[in-house]
Amino acid sequence: MKKTISEIRKEGICALRKALGPVDMARFIQSYESGSGDYTKERYEWPHDDTEALNQRLLERENQRKKV
Numbered sequence: 001m002k003k004t005i006s007e008i009r010k011e012g013i014c015a016l017r018k019a020l021g022p023v024d025m026a027r028f029i030q031s032y033e034s035g036s037g038d039y040t041k042e043r044y045e046w047p048h049d050d051t052e053a054l055n056q057r058l059l060e061r062e063n064q065r066k067k068v
Helices: 005-020 022-030 039-045 051-067
Strands: none
Touching: 005 022
16 A cells, blocks of 8 residues: 555654654754745845954854843
8 A cells, every 4th residue: 555645754753763863853854954035146135244344243242142
């Protein structure tokens, strides 16, 4: 009897959980999640700060995290 895609997925998840454990199974599955959007188009819409401005923003963000 031919299995449905749902049955195959369920068996695959069970096999991964058994082989990897729940945490590594989740990490493995996440590694196959595809993003969304159009990188080729959107990369031109990103801000083009110079290196010094970017470094300053990163330092400010790090300092904010340390305060929390």
